[in-house]
Amino acid sequence: MISPDLAPLENLAKIGKLKPEPSDARESAGLIRSATVRLHDARNTALSIESRFDLAYNAAHSAALAALRAAGFRSDNRYLVFQCLAHTLSLPAAEWVLLNQAHTKRNLAEYEGDLDVTESFVAELIEQVERVLQAVKDL
Numbered sequence: 001m002i003s004p005d006l007a008p009l010e011n012l013a014k015i016g017k018l019k020p021e022p023s024d025a026r027e028s029a030g031l032i033r034s035a036t037v038r039l040h041d042a043r044n045t046a047l048s049i050e051s052r053f054d055l056a057y058n059a060a061h062s063a064a065l066a067a068l069r070a071a072g073f074r075s076d077n078r079y080l081v082f083q084c085l086a087h088t089l090s091l092p093a094a095e096w097v098l099l100n101q102a103h104t105k106r107n108l109a110e111y112e113g114d115l116d117v118t119e120s121f122v123a124e125l126i127e128q129v130e131r132v133l134q135a136v137k138d139l
Contacts, residue, residue, distance in 0.1 A: 008087050009073050017080060018073040028066050031111055035062035035133050050109075053117045056125045057102050063133045064088075064099065070139050079103055089135045098128050 012018040038059035042052045065083045067088035068074065075081050082103060085096040102125050109115035 003088055018075050021074045023070050023072050030035055031062045031066035035059040039091050039129055053122050057106050060129045063136050066136045
């Protein structure tokens with residue numbers, strides 16, 4: 001893995017988008033555990049597609065937040081947590097853009113009651129979360 005470039009995160013902290021905060025091993029372990037359990041449950045095809053999406057999305061958020069926390073920052077903005085993966089895990093935009101799509105779908109479901117996901121989207125989301133989670137574990 002390429003070493004993360006934290007300068008953009010420091011710039012976001014300067015303008016108040018991120019909060020610098022020392023990482024906490026116990027918190028990181030809890031976020032990784034949460035992501036792992038939710039990802040496992042998201043693979044359960046006996047659950048509804050909506051439940052599987054919700055589990056995969058929340059696993060993605062926990063993993064991305066663990067990466068941000070490991071870098072020594074915190075954010076109140078879910079979208080920004082995903083966007084920062086370009087810096088916390090050196091993920092190319094093409095890899096975290098799917099998480100942004102999931103975030104948009106989650107917001108439509110949460111705030112407008114409209115969830116439009118397919119089996120193939122959820123499967124792709126699960127695969128992406130697996131890669132993100134492994135990268136976080138490798139930190």
